[in-house]
Amino acid sequence: DAGVIQxxxxxxxxxxxxxxxxxxxxxxxxxxxxxxxxxxxxLELLIYFNNNVPIDDSGxxxxxxxxxxxxxxxxxxKIQPSEPRDSAVYFCASSTTPGQGSSYEQYFGPxxxxxxx
Amino acid sequence: xxxxxxxxxxxxVFEEAPVELxxxxxxxVSVYLFWYVQYPNQGLQLLLKYLSGSTLVKxxxxxxxxxxxxxxxxxxRKPSVHISDxxxxxxxVGKGSNFGNEKLxxxxxxxLTIIP
Numbered sequence: 317d318a319g320v321i322q323x324x325x326x327x328x329x330x331x332x333x334x335x336x337x338x339x340x341x342x343x344x345x346x347x348x349x350x351x352x353x354x355x356x357x358x359l360e361l362l363i364y365f366n367n368n369v370p371i372d373d374s375g376x377x378x379x380x381x382x383x384x385x386x387x388x389x390x391x392x393x394k395i396q397p398s399e400p401r402d403s404a405v406y407f408c409a410s411s412t413t414p415g416q417g418s419s420y421e422q423y424f425g426p427x428x429x430x431x432x433x
Numbered sequence: 434x435x436x437x438x439x440x441x442x443x444x445x446v447f448e449e450a451p452v453e454l455x456x457x458x459x460x461x462v463s464v465y466l467f468w469y470v471q472y473p474n475q476g477l478q479l480l481l482k483y484l485s486g487s488t489l490v491k492x493x494x495x496x497x498x499x500x501x502x503x504x505x506x507x508x509x510r511k512p513s514v515h516i517s518d519x520x521x522x523x524x525x526v527g528k529g530s531n532f533g534n535e536k537l538x539x540x541x542x543x544x545l546t547i548i549p
Contacts, residue, residue: 320476347535358541359477359523366535407476411535420465420484420527422537424476 320425322408328431334396337428340389341410349422350383350393351407359407365391366413398432405429435460437526439540446514447548454509454543456524466507467525467537468498477523483507494518519547 321340329335341348349364363373368385376383380399385391395402409422438457446452458464465484469477481492488500498509507524524540 359539361536361538364536372536409477413535421467421479421482422477424469424478426474426476 320408320410320423322406322425322428324428325426326429326431328433329398330433331399332397333432334394335398335402335430335432337393337406337408337430339391339393339408339425341391341408342423343389345410345412345423346388347411347413347422348385348391349409349411350391351409352404353407353427354404362393395430398430400432403430403432435462435464435526435528435538437524437538437540439524439543441543442541443544443546445546445548448516449513451512452510452514452518452545454522454524454545456507456509456540458505458507458524458526460505460526460528462528465527466498466500467527468492468496468507468509469523469525469539470494471521471523471542473520480509480522514545514547516547516549518545520545 323338346367350362351359353359362375363383364371365385381395383393405427407424407427409424411422436459440455467482468480470480471477480496481490483490483500491497496511498507500507521542521544523542525537527537
């Protein structure tokens with residue numbers, strides 16, 4: 317399996333622009349997580365989906381952030397408009413339903429490094 | 434709610450020396466515990482996990498951890514470190530079964546630096 321795939325790996329944009337980050341989870345995984353990592357706040361869970369349905373978006377910082385999962389193999393995280401404080405590494409992770417032979421492990425993608433100037 | 438505390442933000446260790454990275458957690462329910470490693474410019478990957486059974490858990494790359502319920506700790510150890518162990522290490526906790534255990538709470542990480 318190719319693992320969790322994220323694109324782009326690096327994104328540099330100007331304040332006010334729309335940014336879209338993409339994620340392809342591991343095939344067969346039914347949970348998808350979006351995290352943000354910064355030096356100041358560490359690793360934060362933004363939102364997660366189960367079977368393409370958002371379960372908990374309490375970590376989404378504000379209305380400028382939105383996430384969708386139109387099908388089992390694709391998710392997007394959108395920031396509109398972007399601000400310099402959104403600069404961070406954004407990770408996507410996927411896992412399987414506990415109890416179905418899974419190890420409860422979340423598999424992480426390589427991340428997208430976002431810089432907003 | 435559950436939380437994870439990694440007391441040491443940075444740990445420098447000489448090559449071939451032993452190392453212990455500390456992790457304490459708090460939770461009102463039973464837990465699953467994990468250690469992840471993040472190499473520079475990469476995502477996190479699982480080192481080891483405790484779900485149940487033996488409290489001493491062995492993982493990849495010669496690492497092991499011991500679950501201590503009375504002290505609510507899950508410290509990571511390696512008897513002899515190598516330059517390639519330089520990375521950031523994250524402790525994470527998830528709720529045990531029957532408690533909605535799909536989410537993990539991560540600690541703030543410990544940066545392990547191996548000195549030649």
